[in-house]
Amino acid sequence: MKRVTSFDVAKRAGVSRSVVSAVLNDTPGIGVSKEKREAVLEAIRELNYHVDARASGMKTGKSFCIAAFGNTRNPLFLQVLEGIQRACTEYGYHILLSGDPSMDLSKLADFYLQRRIDGIISLDALNAVDEGWATQSNQFGIPFVSIEGYAEQPEVVSILVDYKRSVYQALTYMNKREGIHPIYVIFRNEQDIENWAERDRKEAYLTWCEQNARNPIVRVITLDDEPAITELLKGVSTDTYEGVPSLLVNWSVAVPLMYRVAYELHLRIGEDILLTSADNTKRNNQAMLPILTVMDIPYVRMGELAVHALNEQMNEVKAPSMAIKLWVEAELQPGESS
């Protein structure tokens, strides 16, 4: 069972291997006559020849392979992958998926270095900073792009969401409805320290309130703290504030539980209480009743952008068209909940 090589193709086409290579790669500065070119292509087809990417990679020093790193448990990762895939197809890159966040860094590094990866894209947590992925990957000399992470590390290229704008837009939308009474609900993990996104969102809320002469009301609730949510919903629905109580939630993860609590309290979301999420994806909420109004985070596009950014890094474009920090905007997806 012999592999067919470029030598076989050359022989069959009656040319030398370099000609075959030239035809395959459109090597600049080297012309091949029409007939020879045809002959080569013909031979390739007949022999069903396929370049060995490893061999060519060894010569050129490029593997045309980028690594996508993220948590396969996270549904958003799939959307990012979709974007990465789309852009990679365009550039001719292949995607290597290996290593989840549970794996230790040196093991992972070994993976990547063995494969001579051209670049790394990583979907990070908002508060990802330490571990020094970025610093590490710089050590390796592998171009690196973070999605949602390292917002405050000026040397790391990252794709970030403009959460300020997201909150601002959400509030503006909610405000269209007469007599609403916007409350900002911050859900957070107990152990997490406040991150940049959280700060941005809160700041945007306060700014908006000031500009619109509203009294800011902020509630902080620990994720999954059902009693606290019950209390909140009960409270706002019986409050004597003027207007319909209208909640802007910082983090989509908490929303299902809010729906459940409302369901159990027989509160109708979208009528008794209005609800909007400032951080979510449309796809994630298609099954919700009523449909949740969300600021949709474009994870697919962020994946695409990451590849473009990586590509610029890899080719060391002299006049980079892309900044170190790339900001994308969430898009309002009106639902029935507000």
Next chain:
Amino acid sequence: MKRVTSFDVAKRAGVSRSVVSAVLNDTPGIGVSKEKREAVLEAIRELNYHVDARASGMKTGKSFCIAAFGNTRNPLFLQVLEGIQRACTEYGYHILLSGDPSMDLSKLADFYLQRRIDGIISLDALNAVDEGWATQSNQFGIPFVSIEGYAEQPEVVSILVDYKRSVYQALTYMNKREGIHPIYVIFRNEQDIENWAERDRKEAYLTWCEQNARNPIVRVITLDDEPAITELLKGVSTDTYEGVPSLLVNWSVAVPLMYRVAYELHLRIGEDILLTSADNTKRNNQAMLPILTVMDIPYVRMGELAVHALNEQMNEVKAPSMAIKLWVEAELQPGESS
């Protein structure tokens, strides 16, 4: 900027390249003295050396890379990937993610052959048959495992769900509740022909009815046909059959719309109407209110199994412990809807 090679390591450790290689691969039948081995390991650490997988692959003929093929739009694919990833880590394989189903086969084949992939795992549609992925991949000589596809192609290795059992178990569970009245609702795409899974499920329903002396009632509805669903729910809820109307749905995709229709009709699922899905995943339904009772399909494990099956194929185990067709069982996840 020079790459560090096994030669550098050898030089530093004061041995030859073959020794380095032997240490790295535990080459059987070739012993290395304790000191030399230590020296090599030391040098590797000092120089931060990493084998070039391409070069070693060229010699050994293995790429230690398997391709995962599936639709990145499908959330289930992520679960499969999770399983694949887990098993791959175990075997030391890397995962190549390239090509979505929209890409044409020859292009894809080119990808795989260029990379000298060791095997392919594909998450297929239940009715996947034509296109001859399998036959094709056999032509390429690349081991292939299908998840959910090619159930009726005896030569293709595939991981399949025992849907008969799934339906049977669901019905048994539903029947625990007194006086239920089980109706089987088949949702289907208009253009799709009936597939093996559909046949199995229906057969299981009929068998169960016979064994339990129930009158089988089957409804067929086109996916997304909202009026038909409305009619169905209205109908069964006002029927004068004895017992609570209890629906077993064949396909989870239709469930959100059923919930919506019920919501609009002010029918309380779990009280006025009982609902169970015979084909679903728990993860997909966490946000539903009330929580849907489902037969949970273990996609993660199916991914793992696929890798194991692939591994056996690749190593051409003489006494294969795995059959060509591997059947897995769905697990009942009781919810509040039935």
Next chain:
DNA sequence: ATGAAAGCGCTAACAA
């Protein structure tokens, strides 16, 4: 037990 040397399949620099 260890070292020398022959490739694996390819590209790029050079020679013709």
Next chain:
DNA sequence: TTGTTAGCGCTTTCAT
């Protein structure tokens, strides 16, 4: 324009 050749970094005989 075309063909020759020297590696890329590794594994694996084959001698030593």
